[in-house]
Amino acid sequence: MPDFDFRQTAALPAQPLPIVSIGLGGIVHDAHYPAYRIAGFNVVGGFDIDSERAAMMRQKFGIPALYDSLAQAVAQAPENAVFDIAVPGGASADILRRIPRGRAALIQKPMGEDLAEARAILRICRQRQLTAAVNFQLRFAPFIIAARDMLSQGLLGELSDMEVRMQVNTPWHLWPFAAALPRVEILYHSIHYVDLARSFCGRPNGVYAKTMNHPASPNLRGGSRSMIILDYGDNPRVNITANHSHIFGAEKQESSLKFEGSKGAIQIRAGLNMNYPHGVPDRFEYVLPSKGQPPRWHSLDIAGSWFPEAFIGAMASLMRRVNGETDELPTSVEDAIETMATVEAAYQSSASGGTALPSV
Numbered sequence: 001m002p003d004f005d006f007r008q009t010a011a012l013p014a015q016p017l018p019i020v021s022i023g024l025g026g027i028v029h030d031a032h033y034p035a036y037r038i039a040g041f042n043v044v045g046g047f048d049i050d051s052e053r054a055a056m057m058r059q060k061f062g063i064p065a066l067y068d069s070l071a072q073a074v075a076q077a078p079e080n081a082v083f084d085i086a087v088p089g090g091a092s093a094d095i096l097r098r099i100p101r102g103r104a105a106l107i108q109k110p111m112g113e114d115l116a117e118a119r120a121i122l123r124i125c126r127q128r129q130l131t132a133a134v135n136f137q138l139r140f141a142p143f144i145i146a147a148r149d150m151l152s153q154g155l156l157g158e159l160s161d162m163e164v165r166m167q168v169n170t171p172w173h174l175w176p177f178a179a180a181l182p183r184v185e186i187l188y189h190s191i192h193y194v195d196l197a198r199s200f201c202g203r204p205n206g207v208y209a210k211t212m213n214h215p216a217s218p219n220l221r222g223g224s225r226s227m228i229i230l231d232y233g234d235n236p237r238v239n240i241t242a243n244h245s246h247i248f249g250a251e252k253q254e255s256s257l258k259f260e261g262s263k264g265a266i267q268i269r270a271g272l273n274m275n276y277p278h279g280v281p282d283r284f285e286y287v288l289p290s291k292g293q294p295p296r297w298h299s300l301d302i303a304g305s306w307f308p309e310a311f312i313g314a315m316a317s318l319m320r321r322v323n324g325e326t327d328e329l330p331t332s333v334e335d336a337i338e339t340m341a342t343v344e345a346a347y348q349s350s351a352s353g354g355t356a357l358p359s360v
């Protein structure tokens with residue numbers, strides 16, 4: 001195997017900041033808190049409108065303080081706390097309106113239920129001078145940090161093809177709130193890949209998309225399958241396809257992220273989606289052909305996965321920015337709204353339908 005050294009972990013803050021949780025649901029249980037434990041980040045308190053749920057989370061994770069209301073959470077949070085907001089997308093704006101001026105917030109994706117709400121969130125964050133980021137943590141998954149490092153070391157050459165292919169059986173019942181939503185698949189799932197594509201390829205010129213329901217998910221009206229093409233002109237080709245209703249066993253499930261460049265390629269299996277939220281092992285394979293040699297694929301051992309390690313980087317990047325350790329905030333609300341605009345274009349494209357066939 002070639003002897004390369006690829007970065008796999010996100011930079012950590014020199015001085016972690018205290019965390020106050022708003023919303024203590026499934027994702028906080030499965031990913032936020034396990035990640036913070038690994039990173040040594042301190043949760044000092046939490047609030048959830050469901051007090052039974054909050055009590056269960058306190059018992060399981062030893063949260064030092066539970067607050068009775070958002071007002072109490074805001075009043076008792078330490079001055080330098082990061083508000084870790086993990087509620088359904090439509091509930092984030094009202095919470096942000098009540099965060100004191102000048103504080104820090106990490107907001108779970110999506111940034112509102114549509115672009116109009118994303119604009120409102122951006123406006124609130126600007127008015128209140130919040131240092132705010134959206135939790136697009138896939139960018140910080142160890143396998144993505146490694147892929148980005150390979151690209152930035154120039155090993156893959158120029159990126160020419162990025163493809164995401166999901167053929168999985170997603171347990172939508174874990175998100176009861178999703179049943180009532182007009183937008184689900186792209187807004188709540190494929191948004192991760194749209195955001196990832198933007199982080200590698202920049203702002204697309206346009207979007208072609210189709211999102212649709214599945215007969216086996218009659219209670220989910222906001223789409224459970226999608227095809228999305230991000231148009232970057234001649235190069236790169238970027239394609240996202242997601243079928244969450246593959247009910248034919250684990251054998252043919254796929255959760256694949258592929259990058260091809262002029263000099264090499266990477267194929268990642270993001271095992272999380274194949275038995276969500278427990279996952280199956282990831283796989284990271286790459287090929288860097290030498291002149292005159294047949295291409296040979298290699299495996300790279302990656303420590304950590306999407307759940308929970310990616311959630312370390314999302315929080316760490318915000319803490320580092322608040323601490324003044326960096327000027328960068330990769331998933332700032334100012335950046336994240338571009339992902340929301342791309343998602344909005346995808347829904348518009350889907351609603352406008354394909355090109356009608358000319359008469360013969």
Ligand SMILES: NC(=O)c1ccc[n+]([C@@H]2O[C@H](COP(=O)([O-])OP(=O)(O)OC[C@H]3O[C@@H](n4cnc5c(N)ncnc54)[C@H](O)[C@@H]3O)[C@@H](O)[C@H]2O)c1
Nearest residue numbers: 023024025026027048049050086087088089091108109110
């Ligand atoms: N990989 C990811 O990034 C990922 C994965 C799953 C979910 N999520 C996001 O996390 C958010 C929550 O998802 P979940 O799976 O935890 O859902 P969930 O339904 O399990 O939890 C949501 C929690 O928020 C609480 N809540 C709702 N409104 C509130 C409010 N105004 N104030 C305080 N608490 C409130 C609910 O009582 C519930 O406990 C969603 O926006 C979803 O998109 C992200």
